[in-house]
Amino acid sequence: MSNSKVSMKLLIDTQGKRVLFAEAGKDCVDFLFHILSLPVATVISLLKAQEMEGSLPNLYQSLENLNDTYILPHQKKDTYLKPMLPVSSSSFPLLALTDDGDDYDGDDCDDGDEFQKKFYRCANGCNFKYISDDPRAACPSCRQLFTKTVTYVAPPAVKVAAEVGGLVKGVVTYMVMDDLTIKPMSTISSITMLNKFNIKEVGALEEKVVTLGMDEAVKLLKASLQSKKVLTDVFF
Incomplete structure (x- = not known):
């Protein structure tokens, strides 16, 4: 405390x-x-x-x-x-x-990329029109499996003043x-x-x-x- x-x-x-x-x-x-x-x-x-x-x-x-x-x-x-x-x-x-x-002790979570959400696209790309979070999915256009990993880029974090916290103003x-x-x-x-x-x-x-x-x-x-x-x- x-x-x-x-x-x-x-x-x-x-x-x-x-x-x-x-x-x-x-x-x-x-x-x-x-x-x-x-x-x-x-x-x-x-x-x-x-x-x-x-x-x-x-x-x-x-x-x-x-x-x-x-x-x-x-x-x-x-x-x-x-x-x-x-x-x-x-x-x-x-x-x-x-x-x-x-x-x-942090047993339930680890540092690193294990918990970063992964997305996939088909091998053909198909102009990146379709992506999935499951590699077993198939592209609706070419029917290829979504085997290529797509890297997710998060938006920039909004900076909040250090003194601002809690609930009320x-x-x-x-x-x-x-x-x-x-x-x-x-x-x-x-x-x-x-x-x-x-x-x-x-x-x-x-x-x-x-x-x-x-x-x-x-x-x-x-x-x-x-x-x-x-x-x-x-x-x-």
Whole structure:
């Protein structure tokens, strides 16, 4: 896991003993939305130490304890226990929810041209009108097998600025509600929220900056599955 951390600024109602909402930047919001892409097995693995409720941990433990003798030769338990994340970790360099990425040994893929898509044409060429990805195919014009290899040339990669990554744009500040509702923040939206919570004493409000590291990330994940007061339960 990356040692980098992200932070958010909480607005706390000290009288009501609750977090009203938080101000968060792009990096923090990217992390929160990243939770949605986590495979179930990854969530279970992260929450085992937190005594996750329900029966899914038993299912996970059963497969973890199952002897390899009972696993099909072409299958690996880690395919289910440690699934590859659907979103590239490079999109979220500031905070990753799992530190198992370095354990991947690359057995399932090799460098080189093995995975480059190959195409074929017939021996006659036929003006390259027909190509196929199967050398057993026959040319519709001359009926010759597609035995000549055609080299595929990819278009130039589009360069993206190094600082651009993740999901959301970084030109605005975001409001994160206690129940993890997220929306762009504005002065009007802040005032609206204070009226909604019926805040009479502005002096009772307190700002607090909190940092999200691995421990806080796991606590947030667990609370998000159990509570509608996630920020309050984790940070207050």
